[in-house]
Amino acid sequence: MGVYLKGFLIACKGIPATVGVSMIAIILGAALGLLLALCSQTKSKALQVIAKIYVDVVRGTPMLVQALIMAYGVPWLIQTWGVNFTWPSLVIPATMVCGLNSAAYLSEVIRSGIQAIDKGQMEAARSLGMTHGMAMRLVIIPQAIRIILPAFANEFVTLIKETSVLGYVGVIEILRRGQLWNASSFETFPAYIGVALAYMILTIPLSKIINGYERKMARKEAA
Amino acid sequence: MIEVRNLKKSFGDLHVLKGIDQTVNDGEVLCIVGPSGSGKSTMLRCINRLEEPSSGEIYIDGELITENNIDKVRTKMGMVFQSFNLFPHKSVIENLTIGPVNVKGVKEEEARAKGMKLLERVGLAEKAEEYPRMLSGGQQQRVAIARALAMDPEVMLFDEPTSALDPEMVGEVLDVMKDLARDGMTMVVVTHEMGFAKEVADKVIFMDDGYIVEEGSPQAVLENPQMERTKDFLSKVLI
Numbered sequence: 497m498g499v500y501l502k503g504f505l506i507a508c509k510g511i512p513a514t515v516g517v518s519m520i521a522i523i524l525g526a527a528l529g530l531l532l533a534l535c536s537q538t539k540s541k542a543l544q545v546i547a548k549i550y551v552d553v554v555r556g557t558p559m560l561v562q563a564l565i566m567a568y569g570v571p572w573l574i575q576t577w578g579v580n581f582t583w584p585s586l587v588i589p590a591t592m593v594c595g596l597n598s599a600a601y602l603s604e605v606i607r608s609g610i611q612a613i614d615k616g617q618m619e620a621a622r623s624l625g626m627t628h629g630m631a632m633r634l635v636i637i638p639q640a641i642r643i644i645l646p647a648f649a650n651e652f653v654t655l656i657k658e659t660s661v662l663g664y665v666g667v668i669e670i671l672r673r674g675q676l677w678n679a680s681s682f683e684t685f686p687a688y689i690g691v692a693l694a695y696m697i698l699t700i701p702l703s704k705i706i707n708g709y710e711r712k713m714a715r716k717e718a719a
Numbered sequence: 720m721i722e723v724r725n726l727k728k729s730f731g732d733l734h735v736l737k738g739i740d741q742t743v744n745d746g747e748v749l750c751i752v753g754p755s756g757s758g759k760s761t762m763l764r765c766i767n768r769l770e771e772p773s774s775g776e777i778y779i780d781g782e783l784i785t786e787n788n789i790d791k792v793r794t795k796m797g798m799v800f801q802s803f804n805l806f807p808h809k810s811v812i813e814n815l816t817i818g819p820v821n822v823k824g825v826k827e828e829e830a831r832a833k834g835m836k837l838l839e840r841v842g843l844a845e846k847a848e849e850y851p852r853m854l855s856g857g858q859q860q861r862v863a864i865a866r867a868l869a870m871d872p873e874v875m876l877f878d879e880p881t882s883a884l885d886p887e888m889v890g891e892v893l894d895v896m897k898d899l900a901r902d903g904m905t906m907v908v909v910t911h912e913m914g915f916a917k918e919v920a921d922k923v924i925f926m927d928d929g930y931i932v933e934e935g936s937p938q939a940v941l942e943n944p945q946m947e948r949t950k951d952f953l954s955k956v957l958i
Contacts, residue, residue: 619769620804620863624818624870625794634821638808 499683503690506677510670511694517591517667518656524595525655526648529602534632536607547603554600560661563593567665586666594662598655605651609644610636642713649706653699660695670694720745721766721874721907726775728761735761737929739775743874748906750916750937753926754952759909762926763878766907767796779874794822797867801879803859805851811838811862812847815869823870830869837865841895857888861895868899875899877908913956917941925949 535547554562566589574581583589613636621631663672674691678684721743728736735758743749751759764770766777768789777784784792806814815834819825825833838844841861843854851859860880867875877896881889893915900906900919910916916923917937924934925944933940933949944950 614802614804616800616802616804617806620798620800620806623767623769623793623796623798624866625790625822626818627790630821634817635806639806642808 500686500689503674503677503683503686503688504693505690506687507670507674507690507694508697510668510673511698513587513667513669514656514659515698517587517594517659517662517669518652520591521594521598521659522648522652522655524592525598525602525651526606528595528599529606530637532599532603533606533610536603537610551600551603554597558661559593559597559658560664562597563590563661563665566590566593590659590662590665590667594655594659597658598651601651601654602648605644605647606640609640609647612643613639646706646710646713649702649709653702653706656698656702657695720778720780721905722776722778723762723766724776724778726762726765726777727773728758728765728770729773735929736765736772739931741924741931741934743905743907745873745905746903747921748900748904748908748919750920750923751907751909751926752911752913752916752923752941752952753932757926758929759926760878763876763907763909766876767793767798769798790822794818794870795873797864797870797872797875799860799863799867799875799877799880801882803851803856803863803883805859805863805866807851810848810850811843811854814851814862814866818866818870834865834869837868838862840868840898841865842891855888856884857891860884860888860892864892864895864899874905874907877906877910879909879911881910881912911956913941913953925952927952 532547532550535543538544567583567586570589571581571583610632617635617639618631621635622628626634659667659669660671662669663675668676671691674687674694678687681687721741723739723741726736726739727734737758739758739762741749751762753759761770765772766784768784768786771786779792779795782788782792805811806817809817812831812834815837816825816827816830819830819833820827835844835847838847841864843858843861843865846854846858846862851862854862864875864880880896881892884892889912893912896906896908896915897919908916908920920937922934923937923940925932925940925946925948927948933944933946940949941953944953
């Protein structure tokens with residue numbers, strides 16, 4: 497039993513990296529996702545197309561490939577321009593990729609949240625003399641956030657699991673900790689079970705909170 | 720004063736307004752009646768540009784309403800919707816202060832004090848801290864009227880304000896509107912409430928198929944209509 501506990505504890509050492517990257521990435525993703533969602537809703541065809549292409553490209557490629565491009569491809573490219581560039585830490589491109597990646601998914605979540613708000617809300621806000629931006633900020637987005645929250649938290653859970661590919665670009669996160677220990681101890685099964693448990697103590701409580709919130713919202717609506 | 724000049728509006732191939740001319744003087748109550756699909760609501764929504772006119776001009780106090788001055792113009796025109804459209808994430812009093820505070824830069828306390836007065840006026844002061852979903856339809860619509868009044872508008876636009884209400888709640892909303900009319904508010908009201916139009920309107924227009932078919936005093940249009948289409952419509956709605 498001790499060996500399983502050890503595997504779990506070693507994997508847990510990767511939690512700060514996994515959670516840190518995920519949290520910064522989800523904030524980045526939310527900000528950029530909101531921007532993309534607003535772009536896709538503007539009258540400007542150019543902005544709509546840019547947002548669409550961004551989402552298609554990101555959703556159409558594996559995150560591991562994106563991470564490899566960002567961590568190793570981008571420095572290589574910049575070096576060919578004669579600039580001596582390396583990432584100060586590979587955590588930086590890894591976090592950026594996670595943020596850029598979740599932005600694509602979150603933009604869809606945010607867009608559908610905004611669209612779920614009755615158009616009478618925008619009309620009422622505009623009829624009071626609010627500009628479009630003011631109406632979005634004061635009336636539409638605060639209401640959309642309540643709708644979006646569960647999907648947003650689900651994306652966070654997904655992101656936590658997806659960061660497991662970041663070991664390939666030099667981030668010592670949960671999976672990487674387990675792999676390294678496995679390589680030195682050959683305790684293969686306990687090592688990976690420990691990794692799985694370390695992810696579960698993050699994701700399962702989060703999922704429970706989301707479910708609770710959704711049930712609360714459903715009750716509120718029924719009332 | 721509102722002047723509508725040769726207003727036309729099409730949605731694709733559908734011509735909803737085919738040339739509307741109308742003047743509403745200060746302190747006047749204009750009621751617009753007619754069958755659904757006749758363009759009544761579209762006309763009203765063109766006045767504050769919730770719908771962009773396809774052609775024609777609308778002036779308020781002699782000033783042409785354009786894309787550029789519309790936000791300012793809207794602060795002078797209160798709008799009340801069929802489906803209330805209160806902000807559900809804001810309390811009743813916050814629904815009344817959000818406009819003045821954010822659009823006109825009125826101080827929070829000042830807007831609150833004024834909001835409370837308006838809620839008293841519509842008989843809902845005790846509901847100030849509640850949320851819209853706790854209120855009945857009639858109460859919500861009264862709050863919506865108070866919200867529009869909080870901006871100190873010169874004109875109030877009403878888009879079928881009682882059509883979404885249970886019958887027993889129509890009276891309380893009409894009473895608030897009558898009270899407003901008595902105070903000399905300039906009002907444009909799209910309505911199916913012929914009794915209200917007869918009692919309160921200075922002028923009634925009957926619209927059908929994108930045109931103003933008949934206009935005049937409520938007695939003339941509603942009790943002694945000259946046009947066949949008006950007669951036909953009224954024979955169906957009046958008891």
